[in-house]
Amino acid sequence: MRIGVVGAGHAGVEAAGQARRRGAEVVLYSGETVLPYFRPRVVALAFGQVQLDSIYLRTQDWYREHGIDLRLNSPAVHIDTCARTVVAGGHEERFDALILATGASPALLAFARDLPRDVIPLWGVSQSLVIRERLAGTRHLVILGGGISGVEAAVYGREAGLNVTLVEKMDRLMPLQLGPRAAAVLAHRLQNMGINVITSRYAETISKAEGRLQVILNDAGTLTGELVLTTVGAVRTLQLFAQAGLRTGRGIIVDAYQQTSVPGVFACGDIAQRDHLRTGTVLSAIETGRGAADNAVAFAQSRPLMHVPAPIAPLRFKHNDLEIQAVGPATGDGLEERVLPSEGGIIYRCVLLENDHPAAGPGQTLVGVQMVGSHDDFRHLADGLGKPWQAIP
Secondary structure, eight states: OEEEEEOOSHHHHHHHHHHHHTTOEEEEEOSSSSOOBOGGGHHHHHTTSSOGGGSBSSOHHHHHHTTEEEETTOOEEEEETTTTEEEETTEEEEOSEEEEOOOOEEOOOHHHHHSTTTEEEOOSHHHHHHHHHHHTTOSEEEEEOOSHHHHHHHHHHHHTTOEEEEEESSSSSSTTTOOHHHHHHHHHHHHHTTOEEEESOOEEEEEEETTEEEEEETTSOEEEESEEEEOOOEEOOOHHHHHTTOOBSSSEEOOTTSBOSSTTEEEOGGGEESSSOOOOOHHHHHHHHHHHHHHHHHHHTTOOOOOOOOOOOOEEEEETTEEEEEESOSOOTTEEEEEOOOOTTTOEEEEEEEEEETTTEEEEEEEEEEEESOOTTHHHHHHTTTSBGGGOO
């Protein structure tokens, strides 16, 4: 029984390990030249907070000792889903089941293509190492994108003594995770650190003259610096999979078993689109990777497939005196944002409640938790998601 895993991020490595534990022979294809790594730490890598070898998911010996055939620098260039074959590294191999876990790529602004050494997407190891090299000659840093990666980069950049400006196109920072009030507290804390926070604006053009970058915003405002980092979202590269006959939307469409539109071919992690395309987290990558592996093995053994629960994945960031915790929707029609006791101004804690939740019935149901500057009761509250609010002690 042979399982081919295409993509070696969190989901792919977890799927490979789980398939191996289930007795399969496993080939793990990676398009990168370095060992699979813990992607959320690439921001810390870029700013010298960690070293490359400290963010590897596993050592080289681990793959060998666990019988996983890891193929670095071997991106898949052709997949035949009917024959379940993969062409990578100049060779074609056939498998009893396939798992696709190629993840996502950074959304590239046109400026990043025009000025590749000066406008760098903050995404993977290769970009982080370039950024790290460039920081030595940087005094003014501009970050485009105020999601968690942009916030983290701003904090590390300021800690390194740089003048940092953080620009977010939406009306608040971390709009996917935080409502307006929580985001306002976060912006206040960043400004107190000396970070220039700009919201509701975006870069229209970037030019370079005499070693300096000039960023022109949509309101005609101008920012200058030696380096611009972008963290403006992710895209899924789907051409290979569409050509292979798989049903795609914004990702590879899968069912509750993580199975694609072709039996015996499964997808997990960021590339997989189930009921909708979720923001990727390590936890969701791990859980869907394990589920895809279990079902790939079951398919190969002609056993029934098992439902893979959709994981609820909190976002957590902590560095020195800044802490962010969030799970569930940022905001939404019909949701009540109830503020929890906290120290006004510098700490914000709230829950989001929904009236007459379809699954929980009448009354208010806990659907989200947001905290800035605190983690008090966060785990307890997160464990209560989907339960009646009045039943949570």
